[in-house]
Amino acid sequence: EVQLVESGGGLVQPGGSLRLSCAASGFTVSSNYMIWVRQAPGKGLEWVSVIHNGGGTYYADSVKGRFTISRDNSNDTLYLQMNSLRAEDTAVYYCARGGITIFPPYIWGQGTMVTVSS
Amino acid sequence: DIQMTQSPSSLSASVGDRVTITCRASQAIINYLAWYQQKPGKVPKLLIYAASTLQSGVPSRFSGSGSGTDFTLTISSLQPEDVATYYCQKYNSAPWTFGQGTKVEIK
Numbered sequence: 001e002v003q004l005v006e007s008g009g010g011l012v013q014p015g016g017s018l019r020l021s022c023a024a025s026g027f028t029v030s031s032n033y034m035i036w037v038r039q040a041p042g043k044g045l046e047w048v049s050v051i052h053n054g055g056g057t058y059y060a061d062s063v064k065g066r067f068t069i070s071r072d073n074s075n076d077t078l079y080l081q082m083n084s085l086r087a088e089d090t091a092v093y094y095c096a097r098g099g100i101t102i103f104p105p106y107i108w109g110q111g112t113m114v115t116v117s118s
Numbered sequence: 119d120i121q122m123t124q125s126p127s128s129l130s131a132s133v134g135d136r137v138t139i140t141c142r143a144s145q146a147i148i149n150y151l152a153w154y155q156q157k158p159g160k161v162p163k164l165l166i167y168a169a170s171t172l173q174s175g176v177p178s179r180f181s182g183s184g185s186g187t188d189f190t191l192t193i194s195s196l197q198p199e200d201v202a203t204y205y206c207q208k209y210n211s212a213p214w215t216f217g218q219g220t221k222v223e224i225k
Contacts, residue, residue: 044217044219058212059212105164106173108163111161
């Protein structure tokens with residue numbers, strides 16, 4: 001079964017760091033575009049980052065320089081390293097699978113909540 | 119960066135009504151446009167990709183059209199289970215921006 005399971009969310013103080021993980025099953029992470037999307041409480045969807053199957057990485061301006069997307073091909077896991085966290089980063093973070101070629105996210109994880117607060 | 123603007127931000131319609139949501143890109147994106155449905159407390163679900171291609175398993179009452187800068191999502195006959203927020207998203211190049219969402223309710 002194709003599945004994505006996020007973990008690593010929690011409560012962190014402003015300025016702190018957190019690393020989210022997204023374990024994939026049923027497909028190969030390195031062969032696909034993989035995406036992170038977040039949703040602040042009561043707000044809309046915000047695209048955060050994408051890693052192409054060729055390895056290229058791209059970020060929203062709101063997280064550029066603070067967040068890093070990466071993957072571990074040996075265990076089919078996607079990561080999002082989040083540094084210098086701010087209150088406005090508080091959101092549910094979803095990982096999602098795109099396609100082998102450019103394709104929108106069509107398999108989503110259940111999400112993991114990140115709360116940035118003192 | 120290309121901005122995605124949806125309208126309306128919310129709508130209320132009766133069961134059986136035809137519902138139309140529009141999404142406008144600030145620059146042409148060819149047909150790299152997707153539509154999502156998100157029910158309260160649930161994960162977003164891909165409905166349509168490439169502006170008009172229905173994702174597998176999505177009811178045929180959903181349809182998409184448009185190219186370039188102007189796109190439309192149509193629900194031909196609104197059903198109670200269609201109550202949700204709908205988002206468009208461009209994915210031709212980063213950033214893969216979402217529209218702000220359209221909340222659909224039953225009158």
